[in-house]
Amino acid sequence: MEIEIEKILSLTKKKMNESGAYSREAFEQFVEEAIDYYLQKGELSDDDNLEFIEDQVMEMYDVVKETISDDGGINEETFYNF
Numbered sequence: 001m002e003i004e005i006e007k008i009l010s011l012t013k014k015k016m017n018e019s020g021a022y023s024r025e026a027f028e029q030f031v032e033e034a035i036d037y038y039l040q041k042g043e044l045s046d047d048d049n050l051e052f053i054e055d056q057v058m059e060m061y062d063v064v065k066e067t068i069s070d071d072g073g074i075n076e077e078t079f080y081n082f
Contacts, residue, residue, distance in 0.1 A: 004044060005056050008034040012057065013064060022068045024061055031057045 011034040016022055019030075031054055038044040044053075 004038065004048070005053055007038065008053065008057050009060055011037065022065070027061050027064065028058060
């Protein structure tokens with residue numbers, strides 16, 4: 001399950017970076033979109049504990065938030081390396 005969480009977090013960070021939206025609400029939306037994406041690809045299924053996976057990724061928001069610079073951009077060095 002850890003691999004799925006890492007994949008979802010990675011896609012979520014990519015979506016944040018591409019959109020320029022870094023709020024908790026945007027993060028939550030991107031997490032949900034990433035889960036839906038992996039459901040459609042067949043890498044996740046309804047048999048997986050999707051609520052637990054979503055909760056685990058959402059708990060990482062504060063760490064992701066720390067990678068955002070004061071001007072709203074991404075600190076590339078830390079953004080992709082945690």
